[in-house]
Amino acid sequence: MQTGPGHRAAPAPARRPHRRADLAAFLRSRRERITPEDVGMPPGPRRRTPGLRREEVAQLAGVGVTWYTWLEQGRPINASPQVLDAVARTLRLDAAERGHLYRLADLPDAAVPPQADTLPPEVRQIIDGMLPQPVSVVNDRGDVLVSNTAYDALFPTLRDAPPGERNTLWQIFTLPDCCNPLADLDREGPEHVAVFRHRYSRHKDEPAWRDFVRRLRAESPRFALLWDRQDVALPGPCDKVLRHAAVGEFRIRTTGFELTASPGVRMIVYTPADAESRERVAWLADHPEAAELVRAHAHGRRGVPA
Numbered sequence: 001m002q003t004g005p006g007h008r009a010a011p012a013p014a015r016r017p018h019r020r021a022d023l024a025a026f027l028r029s030r031r032e033r034i035t036p037e038d039v040g041m042p043p044g045p046r047r048r049t050p051g052l053r054r055e056e057v058a059q060l061a062g063v064g065v066t067w068y069t070w071l072e073q074g075r076p077i078n079a080s081p082q083v084l085d086a087v088a089r090t091l092r093l094d095a096a097e098r099g100h101l102y103r104l105a106d107l108p109d110a111a112v113p114p115q116a117d118t119l120p121p122e123v124r125q126i127i128d129g130m131l132p133q134p135v136s137v138v139n140d141r142g143d144v145l146v147s148n149t150a151y152d153a154l155f156p157t158l159r160d161a162p163p164g165e166r167n168t169l170w171q172i173f174t175l176p177d178c179c180n181p182l183a184d185l186d187r188e189g190p191e192h193v194a195v196f197r198h199r200y201s202r203h204k205d206e207p208a209w210r211d212f213v214r215r216l217r218a219e220s221p222r223f224a225l226l227w228d229r230q231d232v233a234l235p236g237p238c239d240k241v242l243r244h245a246a247v248g249e250f251r252i253r254t255t256g257f258e259l260t261a262s263p264g265v266r267m268i269v270y271t272p273a274d275a276e277s278r279e280r281v282a283w284l285a286d287h288p289e290a291a292e293l294v295r296a297h298a299h300g301r302r303g304v305p306a
Contacts (some may be wrong), residue, residue, distance in 0.1 A: 005055040014061055023104040030091040031057055031072075039090075079105050094118075097261075119145060120210035120261045127267070134252075134270035137259070140199045141212060142168040145265065153284040154242060154252075154270065155181055156291035164215075173220040178249050183241040183249050185222070193226040194233035202230070239273065245289035250277035 011045050032051035036042060039052070039060060048219075052060075058068040063083055079087075084105055088098045095118040119137065127135040127148045134151040136144050143156055144166050152159045157179065158171055165171070169192060172182050182188050203209040217224040235256065243249045251273035256266045272278040284290060 014168045019104050020074035027072045061090040136268050140264045153291050173223040181242050183243040194231040195235045197232045247280040250280040
């Protein structure tokens with residue numbers, strides 16, 4: 001990777017000049033914590049400062065030495081997401097550090113959203129330990145990052161959904177009515193969209209969010225109609241009437257808990273509202289073959305407008 005159009009010298013956004021100094025300090029601190037041995041390089045002659053040299057970071061990232069030096073000096077140059085990705089990999093940044101780097105470089109749109117493999121390892125153990133309670137972990141957009149088997153039994157089409165569609169809003173607005181887990185989408189759909197708009201307002205400048213809305217509008221006329229209403233609502237506990245082909249309708253209350261170790265991520269706990277609902281949820285958890293039937297039926301009916 002060589003210096004080129006993706007990272008040519010250009011004026012940085014004038015509205016955030018302080019970020020350049022913060023960016024310089026952050027890059028230096030991350031560089032100084034990595035030794036040559038960490039990246040398979042010989043230690044070389046005696047070093048005046050700890051960690052890698054600037055030219056070594058540039059070499060490993062495949063960028064020009066002058067360009068990287070300017071970046072670390074806080075000079076007003078632009079950087080493409082691809083180049084910052086290379087620098088982030090070289091400096092072994094984790095998800096939080098990578099997002100911080102993008103924000104300091106005035107590229108918040110490129111920040112990597114939380115993914116399943118970036119969650120603390122104990123999250124899976126926690127939600128599995130809550131069985132038979134259905135539990136999922138989702139990001140701000142509603143992408144399901146991880147779930148336990150009881151949740152998978154309630155929402156069987158989510159488990160094997162392709163990337164970009166393992167999302168609660170996408171599922172309820174694109175599944176055919178016969179397979180939709182919401183018993184009354186006309187009643188509950190507007191609230192889902194209004195809460196989503198509340199979250200969207202914090203991410204509306206991010207291309208991934210705009211693309212999600214564009215795709216869902218094209219896929220679901222019902223969502224497009226609700227989205228155009230401009231309604232907004234705060235998130236909170238929610239009572240739902242769900243249905244499943246194998247057991248019929250049951251009532252659920254959802255409660256969300258923010259994960260402090262993963263900003264923008266929350267755990268959603270699904271609590272049956274009455275004894276009959278508890279029995280039906282427990283039966284679904286004990287009969288995974290019922291979920292397979294719903295998946296097969298929904299797959300065959302895809303394309304029916306939601």
